[in-house]
Amino acid sequence: xxxxxxxxxxxxxxxxxxxxxxxxxxxxxxxxxxxxxxxxxxxxxxxxxxxxxxxxxxxxxxxxxxxxxxxxxxxxxxxxxxxxxxxxxxxxxxxxxxxxxxxxxxxxxxxxxxxxxxxxxxxxxxxxxxxxxxxxxxxxxxxxxxxxxxxxxxxxxxxxxxxxxxxxxxxxxxxxxxxxxxxxxxxxxxxxxxxxxxxxxxxxxxxxxxxxxxxxxxxxxxxxxxxxxxxxxxxxxxxxxxxxxxxxxxxxxxxxxxxxxxxxxxxxxxxxxxxxxxxxxxxxxxxxxxxxxxxxxxxxxxxxxxxxxxxxxxxxxxxxxxxxxxxxxxxxxxxxxxxxxxxxxxxxxxxxxxxxxxxxxxxxxxxxxxxxxxxxxxxxxxxxxxxxxxxxxxxxxxxxxxxxxxxxxxxxxxxxxxxxxxxxxxxxxxxxxxxxxxxxxxxxxxxxxxxxxxxxxxxxxxxxxxxxxxxxxxxxxxxxxxxxxxxxxxxxxxxxxxxxxxxxxxxxxxxxxxxxxxxxxxxxxxxxxxxxxxxxxxxxxxxxxxxxxxxxxxxxxxxxxxxxxxxxxxxxxxxxxxxxxxxxxxxxxxxxxxxxxxxxxxxxxxxxxxxxxxxxxxxxxxxxxxxxxxxxxxxxxxxxxxxxxxxxxxxxxxxxxxxxxxxxxxxxxxxxxxxxxxxxxxxxxxxxxxxxxxxxxxxxxxxxxxxxxxxxxxxxxxxxxxxxxxxxxxxxxxxxxxxxx
Amino acid sequence: xxxxxxxxxxxxxxxxxxxxxxxxxxxxxxxxxxxxxxxxxxxxxxxxxxxxxxxxxxxxxxxxxxxxxxxxxxxxxxxxxxxxxxxxxxxxxxxxxxxxxxxxxxxxxxxxxxxxxxxxxx
Numbered sequence: 001x002x003x004x005x006x007x008x009x010x011x012x013x014x015x016x017x018x019x020x021x022x023x024x025x026x027x028x029x030x031x032x033x034x035x036x037x038x039x040x041x042x043x044x045x046x047x048x049x050x051x052x053x054x055x056x057x058x059x060x061x062x063x064x065x066x067x068x069x070x071x072x073x074x075x076x077x078x079x080x081x082x083x084x085x086x087x088x089x090x091x092x093x094x095x096x097x098x099x100x101x102x103x104x105x106x107x108x109x110x111x112x113x114x115x116x117x118x119x120x121x122x123x124x125x126x127x128x129x130x131x132x133x134x135x136x137x138x139x140x141x142x143x144x145x146x147x148x149x150x151x152x153x154x155x156x157x158x159x160x161x162x163x164x165x166x167x168x169x170x171x172x173x174x175x176x177x178x179x180x181x182x183x184x185x186x187x188x189x190x191x192x193x194x195x196x197x198x199x200x201x202x203x204x205x206x207x208x209x210x211x212x213x214x215x216x217x218x219x220x221x222x223x224x225x226x227x228x229x230x231x232x233x234x235x236x237x238x239x240x241x242x243x244x245x246x247x248x249x250x251x252x253x254x255x256x257x258x259x260x261x262x263x264x265x266x267x268x269x270x271x272x273x274x275x276x277x278x279x280x281x282x283x284x285x286x287x288x289x290x291x292x293x294x295x296x297x298x299x300x301x302x303x304x305x306x307x308x309x310x311x312x313x314x315x316x317x318x319x320x321x322x323x324x325x326x327x328x329x330x331x332x333x334x335x336x337x338x339x340x341x342x343x344x345x346x347x348x349x350x351x352x353x354x355x356x357x358x359x360x361x362x363x364x365x366x367x368x369x370x371x372x373x374x375x376x377x378x379x380x381x382x383x384x385x386x387x388x389x390x391x392x393x394x395x396x397x398x399x400x401x402x403x404x405x406x407x408x409x410x411x412x413x414x415x416x417x418x419x420x421x422x423x424x425x426x427x428x429x430x431x432x433x434x435x436x437x438x439x440x441x442x443x444x445x446x447x448x449x450x451x452x453x454x455x456x457x458x459x460x461x462x463x464x465x466x467x468x469x470x471x472x473x474x475x476x477x478x479x480x481x482x483x484x485x486x487x488x489x490x491x492x493x494x495x496x497x498x499x500x501x502x503x504x505x506x507x508x509x510x511x512x513x514x515x516x517x518x519x520x521x522x523x524x525x526x527x528x529x530x531x532x533x534x535x536x537x538x539x540x541x542x543x544x545x546x547x548x549x550x551x552x553x554x555x556x557x558x559x560x561x562x563x564x565x566x567x568x569x570x571x572x573x574x575x576x577x578x579x580x581x582x583x584x585x586x587x588x589x590x591x592x593x594x595x596x597x598x599x600x601x602x603x604x605x606x607x608x609x610x611x612x613x614x615x616x617x618x619x620x621x622x623x624x625x626x627x628x629x630x631x632x633x634x635x636x637x638x639x640x641x642x643x644x645x646x647x648x649x650x651x652x653x654x655x656x657x658x659x660x661x662x663x664x665x666x667x668x669x670x671x672x673x674x675x676x677x678x679x680x681x682x683x684x685x686x687x688x689x690x691x692x693x694x695x696x697x698x699x700x701x702x703x704x705x706x707x708x709x710x711x712x713x714x715x716x717x718x719x720x721x722x723x724x725x726x727x728x729x730x731x732x733x734x735x736x737x738x739x740x741x
Numbered sequence: 742x743x744x745x746x747x748x749x750x751x752x753x754x755x756x757x758x759x760x761x762x763x764x765x766x767x768x769x770x771x772x773x774x775x776x777x778x779x780x781x782x783x784x785x786x787x788x789x790x791x792x793x794x795x796x797x798x799x800x801x802x803x804x805x806x807x808x809x810x811x812x813x814x815x816x817x818x819x820x821x822x823x824x825x826x827x828x829x830x831x832x833x834x835x836x837x838x839x840x841x842x843x844x845x846x847x848x849x850x851x852x853x854x855x856x857x858x859x860x861x862x863x
Contacts, residue, residue, distance in 0.1 A: 519746075
């Protein structure tokens with residue numbers, strides 16, 4: 001095999017730890033258009049669908065039967081199915097076609113037709129369609145909150161920080177399922193501690209999940225999984241009817257539910273029937289629609305690496321998100337499981353949901369470090385939060401998150417940990433120590449937490465359930481121990497169960513007990529100037545990342561700290577001494593500014609230059625140029641004054657040139673444009689070289705490093721220092737003779 | 742159509758299953774022991790209002806789900822889990838499902854749930 005070091009290096013890159021395969025349609029390892037996918041078609045007789053996608057009613061499988069009966073509007077079907085797929089695809093992208101009209105047309109389409117329509121779109125068109133078709137106008141986000149030690153103080157602190165950061169829903173789960181009530185309790189308290197409010201859920205087995213919700217320890221559920229073939233559905237131990245009934249059961253207790261689906265699950269379970277992932281996912285989504293769910297989390301979810309191994313996999317995942325929106329379902333759009341080893345690939349994939357916006361961009365952003373994520377990853381985690389905030393700020397896109405400073409985070413973390421400590425105490429649960437509270441405030445991950453007595457915790461859970469402890473006990477405990485504000489907010493969320501307001505599509509809870517959903521915040525996108533816009537407050541919020549500096553404060557010289565060391569004597573005249581090398585300073589050098597870009601004090605820089613000149617037996621003479629702040633012109637002006645004709649021009653930020661009287665202003669003997677690469681030793685060598693040029697000796701140019709990151713790192717400071725120098729320019733002021741100590 | 746959100750625009754139409762008005766669900770009432778967890782549940786009336794909201798918003802399936810839910814408000818949890826279980830694959834014969842549907846209809850007037858169960862039976 002040919003040997004190439006470049007190929008070797010690329011082979012080591014993160015992207016090449018991902019798996020890639022060719023399509024294999026017979027096993028369902030194909031995104032769109034498997035040869036086994038049916039052609040679209042429908043027959044309606046007397047308001048009843050009697051054939052669909054090439055199958056007569058007598059041959060319907062379980063999903064066909066459910067979809068034909070409950071998901072397709074027979075009154076629209078014949079009209080909609082007659083439309084050309086390309087024409088429908090254009091309707092989705094065309095903002096002159098109202099969202100409601102697109103929804104109406106799609107309500108009459110079969111699964112095969114929907115797939116055919118969406119396959120007409122490229123990813124940009126899909127994003128445009130998603131921007132128009134998502135249900136809620138304001139995008140939001142969901143966070144995962146778990147930790148390996150199931151530490152309640154850390155769970156509460158992480159929940160509180162996640163809500164402070166703007167997440168609208170929190171999902172926890174358990175390593176040991178018996179911990180579920182305590183984990184649910186901890187995030188319930190944390191979720192209402194900060195300035196926000198969030199709905200909470202605990203992903204556990206179905207009946208335990210229902211029980212936690214009945215007890216008021218959780219407020220929504222997301223675990224109702226659906227599959228696109230009959231056999232996969234059966235392996236999931238459900239039917240569309242059992243899931244539909246379960247959805248009603250949750251709603252009967254006033255609990256919000258969304259279903260879960262995602263491409264790839266059928267192939268993974270070995271039951272794809274040779275159908276494409278997107279065709280099967282569309283069947284899932286239509287079953288979900290037929291079951292009367294307000295929404296779904298999809299986007300391949302935990303199977304994500306499987307579609308991503310195939311051509312068009314990431315596009316397919318966006319397509320399934322879009323189809324959920326076309327079916328008018330709340331969309332929590334995945335991005336929750338590890339999708340790649342490559343940061344480039346992960347971030348690129350995210351853009352497909354982040355840019356158009358979805359009801360929940362992540363159906364689980366890992367609010368803690370990945371190692372503590374019990375959902376198996378988290379495509380983005382706590383350590384990526386600054387990146388995420390910058391992406392929002394860069395593109396002025398609302399990703400549902402806000403920047404939070406370290407002190408703000410510590411404050412809500414401490415309060416949440418104290419609150420859960422008090423509730424544990426009040427309810428007779430094993431104590432949470434003050435040390436545990438403080439550890440939870442500062443912890444990076446559960447490894448920083450003291451170990452708890454797990455035997456005691458688990459015994460306490462059993463007692464907790466036996467006594468029938470519930471949300472009201474938590475509210476009372478909080479109020480008794482000085483956390484009435486948290487108690488009020490938890491009660492406000494519980495009140496939602498009486499109004500049922502958050503059972504409507506795409507509902508999120510607001511801190512004042514109100515609800516924002518697709519009903520009172522419907523997506524009204526109809527082209528530029530419509531739809532969701534960042535409010536001035538939200539714009540300010542996402543712009544104000546804590547690491548953003550005040551530009552006016554950069555490079556300010558604290559005048560009180562040092563006495564002036566440069567003294568201007570008089571107007572400078574042309575010199576006559578042929579051993580004289582002029583050092584021409586920029587107008588802010590040693591006065592308005594005190595140090596170079598790299599932070600070298602001007603005084604030391606000047607000493608290095610003069611030292612270098614003297615070492616060659618020449619005489620330095622220092623002048624200050626006021627007419628310009630440009631390095632070439634400063635050097636040029638200096639050269640006109642120099643007895644030897646050679647000068648060194650230096651800007652305050654440290655950029656330096658060696659000039660000679662006979663050269664054009666922007667020409668030079670040597671130029672050192674990258675000030676960050678210049679050390680005091682470099683300045684000394686520059687001084688020596690200038691002297692050698694004047695003596696007519698051969699000169700070895702000053703060695704300079706190439707640092708391609710220097711511009712990236714210093715461009716802001718460069719701009720501001722240059723701005724300050726330019727402020728000192730006095731066009732008509734002659735160069736000044738300078739003395740320095 | 743009822744004005745949504747109900748909690749904001751029509752709180753007077755909301756109450757707990759035990760008849761406590763929405764406005765009286767306060768921290769003070771919780772502390773005084775006037776509320777139990779059983780009170781913090783949606784009523785069939787509120788679910789019907791929400792079904793109307795969903796229907797008006799063009800979401801007939803969601804409305805249907807909320808109306809099925811309204812039928813289940815007074816059905817005990819154990820009974821709900823029993824029906825759920827019977828609907829899972831391979832659990833119940835069509836005859837058993839037919840009997841369950843009939844019972845839901847007779848005991849709770851749950852005609853929509855009964856229709857769902859019958860449809861599942863094939």
